[in-house]
Amino acid sequence: MSERSARGILFADICEMIKAQNLSYRIEGKPILESVSLVLGRGERMSVVGPNGAGKSTLLKCLARIYQAAEGEIEIDGRKQRALSQRELAKLMSYIPQADGFVPPYTVAQFVLMGRYPHLSPFSTPSAEDREAVDRAMSWTGIEEFSARRLDSLSGGERQKVFIAAAFAQDAPLLLLDEPTTFLDPKHQDEVRELLVAAQARGTSMIAVTHDLNEAVLGSDKILALNHGREVYQGDVAGFMQAEVLQAVYGKSFVFVDHPQNGRRMMLPNVMEGGGCGEK
Numbered sequence: 396m397s398e399r400s401a402r403g404i405l406f407a408d409i410c411e412m413i414k415a416q417n418l419s420y421r422i423e424g425k426p427i428l429e430s431v432s433l434v435l436g437r438g439e440r441m442s443v444v445g446p447n448g449a450g451k452s453t454l455l456k457c458l459a460r461i462y463q464a465a466e467g468e469i470e471i472d473g474r475k476q477r478a479l480s481q482r483e484l485a486k487l488m489s490y491i492p493q494a495d496g497f498v499p500p501y502t503v504a505q506f507v508l509m510g511r512y513p514h515l516s517p518f519s520t521p522s523a524e525d526r527e528a529v530d531r532a533m534s535w536t537g538i539e540e541f542s543a544r545r546l547d548s549l550s551g552g553e554r555q556k557v558f559i560a561a562a563f564a565q566d567a568p569l570l571l572l573d574e575p576t577t578f579l580d581p582k583h584q585d586e587v588r589e590l591l592v593a594a595q596a597r598g599t600s601m602i603a604v605t606h607d608l609n610e611a612v613l614g615s616d617k618i619l620a621l622n623h624g625r626e627v628y629q630g631d632v633a634g635f636m637q638a639e640v641l642q643a644v645y646g647k648s649f650v651f652v653d654h655p656q657n658g659r660r661m662m663l664p665n666v667m668e669g670g671g672c673g674e675k
């Protein structure tokens with residue numbers, strides 16, 4: 396049962412970073428998201444998974460108010476998302492979109508400073524606090540050496556760290572990430588994962604879309620699985636790592652193996668399914 400504080404605020408509400416109820420979104424009448432709900436507590440991390448076209452990016456865009464959901468309610472830190480000004484929203488949430496090849500024409504330092512926009516006053520120069528936030532974010536992500544370089548001179552992995560640094564500089568308690576490690580080599584994937592683990596340890600809540608199921612289950616408190624715009628699963632990692640759940644989400648079977656070094660349970664597609672084309 397929920398506790399009530401002296402002010403009559405539900406304790407459960409205080410602990411929620413974001414809550415979405417019955418979100419629906421349509422494009423030209425076609426349902427893209429249908430009645431999706433989620434709750435994420437402070438400092439928690441959720442991975443959103445599902446096949447191509449399931450509606451994962453659309454969900455993130457609705458949460459970030461890039462898309463206005465046709466139906467449903469979103470509350471961030473107990474406040475109605477639709478009632479927030481853009482600046483208020485940006486103080487609560489930073490969003491890192493999927494890499495789409497577009498590279499903004501700025502230097503690293505300029506771009507990370509732009510992350511401070513919800514805190515900057517119009518026509519005034521950045522404050523000492525802004526400079527500190529930028530320096531801190533660049534140090535956390537290890538990109539100080541690139542500071543003066545243009546974004547288009549960086550590799551994809553280096554650039555992804557700059558996008559994360561700008562989000563850190565924004566100082567929002569909630570981070571939304573769309574496929575943060577896709578297109579990165581294994582070493583850069585590890586580095587980005589470590590940055591996100593460290594951010595979570597500092598108290599940042601996170602919702603990340605990913606196609607890497609083993610990454611999704613590593614360090615996530617919750618998994619939300621979508622298919623055809625609908626929730627197929629929402630719950631803890633153990634509940635997600637079940638053959639019947641994976642089958643329902645992806646329409647194919649998986650096998651489970653234990654990592655030979657650390658014993659961690661991992662999922663692999665069943666290559667013997669559908670005619671044994673996995674045989675040598």
Ligand SMILES: Nc1ncnc2c1ncn2[C@@H]1O[C@H](COP(=O)(O)OP(=O)(O)OP(=O)(O)O)[C@@H](O)[C@H]1O
Binds near residue numbers: 422446447452
């Ligand atoms: N602007 C648009 N016009 C028409 N259909 C769209 C548009 N944007 C998205 N869609 C459709 O909405 C569905 C969900 O797209 P979305 O990008 O959210 O899926 P996703 O789960 O993130 O996919 P992926 O894993 O491939 O990135 C897809 O069928 C897509 O074709």
